[in-house]
Amino acid sequence: MIERLGASILDGIVALGNFVLFLFNSIAFALIPPYKPRLAVRQIRIIGADSLFLIVLIGAFTGMVLGLQGFTTLRRFGSEGALGTVVALVIVRELGPVLAALMIAARAGSAMAAELGAMQSTEQVDALTVMAINPVQYLVSPRMVAGIISFPLLTTIFDVIGIWGGWVVGCGLMGAPSGDYFNGIAAQLESHDIAIGLYKALCFGVIVMWVSCYKGYHAQRMATGVSRATTEAVVLSSVLILMADYIVGALLL
């Protein structure tokens, strides 16, 4: 009984160690030659450019909802003029990085886990190793680099679109004063707020790539293994994103 408990605790520690080591390796192999800029650019296209439409869509609707709800709430206090400040702060500090990351995790993270899982089950990863090519350096590091570059950029786009979405609904449809909307943002949104949002985006980028690649790379070599890896990649990414959101937010306040 105790023996089994000990064994399962040890297994857990070993798995956690491998998980952390995987992150370390994927970053370390991005820094040492041979560099793979073309692979990273290709991944930036897949993670970044191909996610653009989704980010714009989600950003616009998030901003529109905030404009609508923010306006009706603020009107009760007679402070419709603060709408711009509220929308901008909420999006830039919180919703922009979190929602963008969740959407990319669902879209690109799942695809990544499935692709690496399928490569593992068809021995393509072994083939790389046998050809004397480090599979982590070839497959995982470019994705990590692409995530670190793409997430802050997509988040910034999300923020800008969201703020405009809030303006369209809040000022255009509901009648909040347009001048106050932008003046409020200019007066209240500090570079510190933007920095927090970008730090979060950076963290989430690392988390999504790390979790998705790890789950795909260690998928069991069968169809159910790949589907499980995909599900776990999205679920674990999402959980870690929300946990990290709190931690980074509390640390940087």
Add this chain to the structure above:
Amino acid sequence: MTPEGNGKPNTNAVEVRGLKRSFGRQVVLNGVDLEVPAGKIVTIVGPSGCGKTVLLKHLNLLLRPDAGSIIIDGIDVTRMRSAALNSVREKFGMLFQAGALFDSMTVFENVAFPLVEKTSLSREQIRARVLETLTAVGLQGMDAKYPSEMSGGMQKRAALARALVHRPKILMLDEPTTGLDPSRTGAIHDLIRQTQRNFGLSAVMVSHDVPAVFRISDRVAFMHRGRMQLTGTVEEVMASNDDEFKRFLAGRASGDDLENNQVSS
């Protein structure tokens, strides 16, 4: 180079001594001995789960043994550090069971891949070498196709071309004819024999195709329960009176085997 390995034409390309490997409590390799003489094809046969594939994964250095030694082309790789293994890996080409072609690349890019990544050859040199190798496996004109657009037999040929393109000394083949019909199986066997002769290779092959595969084998090793039950030339092995081997040839596994069917990989 060890002094013994120097210039002697009859040394072994691969030599395995007392190889042991367990996964958890399951003993998969229980003291395997194997010799692959230079310039010969050695075929490892045996029932599913006897450890053939695990043995091959030790030879191509994907797995490391618990005990025993592996000597490849005169170099003892058993306790070599992972970084140093890459220079040994360049000595051999590997044909995986399902081909393991990269499905995001064309046939040309797949075959060119080891050269692009590991050599400093110019574009023209790479192109010439790839087309030459594709012709050698009978795939001329197929270079722009993606693996998904080709039949199973063609994928095997493309994978063989990729394994040969960097001119290895040793070829390792993991069930090269799985999933092919008998006529294609024969064609791939012929191709393996022919390329092995043309390129002067030593080859070690894992196969289910008994007795068809004996036609192109120089030596046969029959593996059973994690050890070599029987090894020798094709004639010697066919003439042997070993019960297990006879049962295996006749396609009858003992009930004992089915119950103990050890490893899935």
